[in-house]
Amino acid sequence: MQPDTTRQVLLNAAFHEIHRKGFQSASLTAILGKAGVTKGALYHYFDSKRALGYAVLEEVISDHLRTLWLDPLAETTDDPITQLKDCLINAGEQLNEKDIRLGCPLNNLAQEMSPIDQGFRERTDVMYKLWLQTISSALQNGQQLGKVRKDIDPEETALFIVATLEGCMSMAKNAQDKAVLLRCGKVVLNYLDSLGT
């Protein structure tokens, strides 16, 4: 097995186990079993369980965020509201029932770890700030294009949008019902429309 492959297999296994159980309750033994390697391999690539968790955030989850939100929103467009709505719809379509039950990986980790581990908090914070900034820029761009209401504060609105998205995911996760996500998302889409001119 190629060295990079083993590291990647470990990261993926860790991501799934952490997504399922949370970081603190994620068992290294379970991760190793899922990855099909032993403890020697893990501690060859990562200094500690915490370091593994950081890597999952910085490499796996960060990629998800980029693919679903940052990259699409970075593309130039003449209609940012539609762009945002497309992002939302697309992100929703990617999720199956299991994903709903497990919730947003970023939010899960942020909620669990930010109060008790500074390293996690700093890393989730960076990712949220990127997310907020990207949406804020899109809204600002929309204002300059005359497609977004000028009486809204882009930063504040971006914060509200992300909060609402995470909230929708939370409600759907607890209800274990994708229909809840869709109903919630529908209201979000209406709200996004209300930002247009």
Add this chain to the structure above:
Amino acid sequence: MQPDTTRQVLLNAAFHEIHRKGFQSASLTAILGKAGVTKGALYHYFDSKRALGYAVLEEVISDHLRTLWLDPLAETTDDPITQLKDCLINAGEQLNEKDIRLGCPLNNLAQEMSPIDQGFRERTDVMYKLWLQTISSALQNGQQLGKVRKDIDPEETALFIVATLEGCMSMAKNAQDKAVLLRCGKVVLNYLDSLGT
């Protein structure tokens, strides 16, 4: 010490420890230390750690929800929108910086446990349904009073409102900054106003 007192002391200690660390990572030893009793007392009143967690949900957290949201919204009024806004403002004022860092106890437990324990999920589900129903009723009442727009679906809107509230708490928790909650809450207040006629 009175028997009921010991049980209550245990519940309070468990609530705080669970709020801090999450249920799975909450240590019974830590709870016992905080409560100032021993394991014998705990297992005299509760069958297991899980039963203790259920009791925290049903007795401690449930009380918080009632006090902050259910009871105030159950009072008859001629202006449900203002009633909702007052609830939100009041709930926000109750929170100090530490509460922000630790997040909403109900949401924390729901997020952590609902995917992995049916008993927790059923209990958090009941509480969310109560919350949603109460807000929905208030909106419906407002529609009959002619104070709330008739073109909105009360149930859907209630879902969106609760999702947004939990989302705001999540964002503020991760940012560890009450200012984030206030900025987010401001947009929520605007949204609530937009529901009025």
Add this chain to the structure above:
DNA sequence: GCAGAAACATACCGACCAGTATGTATATCG
């Protein structure tokens, strides 16, 4: 082709965990 490093596997460790078994003091009740 040989030395050393990289890439793992295996076996083991102390700490902590939820849970239990047993002891004991106090209150209740006939």
Add this chain to the structure above:
DNA sequence: CGATATACATACTGGTCGGTATGTTTCTGC
């Protein structure tokens, strides 16, 4: 006043945890 139940305290157990120490094999560079 004696018996039984309540309300705890203390001591202990098996299991799991993250982490480490020590192999062993494969690859790489000279």
